[in-house]
Amino acid sequence: MSEDLTWDAPEGSWASSAARRRNMQAIRSRDTKPEKLIRQLVHAQGLRYRVAARPLPDLRRTADMVFRPAKVAVFIDGCYWHGCPEHYVPPRTNPRYWSEKVLRNVQRDRDTDQHLEQAGWLVLRFWEHEPPEVCATQIADTVTARRSGARRT
Template sequence: MAQEDVQQWLPPPGSWASSAGNRRSMLGNRNKNTSPELAIRSLVHAVGLRYRVAAKPLPEMRRTADMVFRPVRVAVFIDGCFWHGCPEHFVPPKTNPGYWSEKIARNVLRDRDTDRKLHEANWTVLRFWEHQDPAICAAEIVQTVLIRKR
């Protein structure tokens, strides 16, 4: 293996990664088009509803929702159990626990701040966990969007 090939897998100086393997793993994590998102989106699309994917509900926000129904102001978030601290499934990592507990706490605070800002702008926010049944999630999304269309 060439020197430059090895270098790409090593954490840069000051990196948050505790090892090169962890860095590779983290770089491979998706932030959109995850399996739970695709399953829910497929069901909602099949009903005939159209939406934006990985879009900013509010132009001034740096945060994106997984599904955005702009005309009716509905933002949908499908939260990963690890990244958003699911009360049922989150297991704190044994490696670098201080970093991860702070990181997950910041994510949860950011989620609550996002909810608050969207509610203040008269948006309906729907949040689901990745482990929830896609059919149940899709049904709630469809019902909410259709009610807001009236």
Template sequence: MYTPWASSDAARKTMQGNRGRDTKAELAVRRLVHAAGLRYRVNARPEPDLRRTADLLFTRARVAVFIDGCYWHGCPEHFSMPATNLDYWSTKIGRNQARDLETTTVLEARGWLVLRFWEHDPPATVAERIAEQVLARRPGVSV
């Protein structure tokens, strides 16, 4: 018999409505990075054999940017464990954090610079940091 993962129909509808890409935080950062003259790929795999997608990907500079949601990735500042379905959520968030760490480790071992930000970080600060790092890593460009 099928056991639903959500604690209620309302919770299920809420979770199904959450975006996996093009969140407000991502769009705000992308707009600023684009305005700075940088071009990037969106929701793309840095490595073909790695089933992970970066929110912004600068292939020539080998920079992968992830803008993590506070709830889904267990932000130390904003995350609080739900009161219902505790076993499910603690396992889920723990797996997400472990996958984030593994992704960063694998990509860095393959020569990528991984930049991770929280969705609550100011978009202007995030965009500025991304631009600095991408420009510093562009082949043949000295800053």
């Protein structure tokens, strides 16, 4: 009995082959190495947070770390997917599609920032290439300051 092992991309699909599709499915949207390291460092400083949570229930977007009482949302952005000015390199394969995809991601990031800020949240964004210790310190200092400021009012 012989099985047909070929894969036909659905019409309009960007996945041009089964190998490309497997590769794209393997890309993590959460729990990346930079995220895990920063979370570990922040946790070691005694702070607790929600992981991959929606800061605003009506906004269908999640932050990498959410500190609800302090209203701080943290995003650790990948250099490729979020268009890092230092490290983004336009793709050679299907450049129009991927460049437009990254541009939409950047626009969605700005829209998310705006929605959160209008709701009284502070948004912290870091690139995946930034030193985790520096990111964790800035997160801890910011959350601690917002918490103590909230207690005084």
